[in-house]
Amino acid sequence: MSTAPLDPITTSVVEHALASVADEMATVMIATAYSPLVRDLLDFTVALCNPNGEMVVQGLGMAIHLGALPTAIDAILRKFGHDMRPGDAIIMNDPYEGGMHLPNVIILTPAFAHGRLLGYALAMAHHTDVGGHVPGSVPVNSRDVFGEGIRIPPMRLQRDGVRDETLLTLIERNTRLPRDFFGDLEAQLSACRIGEKRLLAAVERYGEAIVLATMNGLLDRSERMARAQISQWPDGEYGFEEFLDSDGMDGPPQRLKVTLRIDGDEITCDGTGTAPQVATAINSPLAYSQSAFYLCLRSV
Secondary structure (H helix, E strand, O other): OOOOOOOHHHHHHHHHHHHHHHHHHHHHHHHHOOOHHHHOOOOEEEEEEOOOOOEEEEOOOOHHHHOOHHHHHHHHHHHHOOOOOOOOEEEEOOHHHOOOOOOEEEEEEEEEEOOEEEEEEEEEEEOOOOOOOOOOOOOOOOOOHHHOOOOOOOEEEEEOOEEOHHHHHHHHOOOOOHHHHHHHHHHHHHHHHHHHHHHHHHHHHHOHHHHHHHHHHHHHHHHHHHHHHHHOOOOEEEEEEEEEOOOOOOOOOEEEEEEEEEEOOEEEEEOOOOOOOOOOOOOOOHHHHHHHHHHHHHHO
């Protein structure tokens, strides 16, 4: 495979082709989802990754999801990266592995061309109900994650296009709204499959080497742009704190404290001083906290 640098015109054409794939995935989600959470509120996100699992393009949707997806992708690839085949699909929602909170269900599918891995398509959606002791699966008074709903580690939902009916039955027994859940799950699968199909079409049109080189070039360019922006900010420490009114029940106010340290073209976010974990369902897993920081940085 050639590693020669691409000319700017080719890079731009392929970049926009990949971006259009992600946007079409989002359109499929909106057009085929059952629940208003996904269809109307757009509480979902879609993306394409390179063969290493690094996100290359992101579609329209809920921006706060995007920064948690790398953690979820890492968890999936640690378990299944050595054993992926065309027609496979992985499902997960574990908040301690990048799922953010239990209603956020992730689907990931690999894309292959002529037996070679091209990358991955993935879709995360906030599902209406995944069990737990209150409808909607967001119980602020839950004392632990087990009261919030069914917890799904990375698991194979499909193998060679064949679904795991045992897993689907288990999920069905743990949601109050199976029609909405499985309708939205079908939307996620459809979005991922269209992502695979369009990525393959891009490879057939532009060539595998050019598409993969463009993917890697986009990542390099994004890093350069981010570092260039950060380097314009004065070095130093910058802090801010705010308080939640309570722990969601009858507890005292909860401090949120952030310190940003800028050193050249690098920035560190430090949450030291934030209130410790509380016995209600307002605690933020690491991937969720990272995602919030990434979103703020991206919005500058």
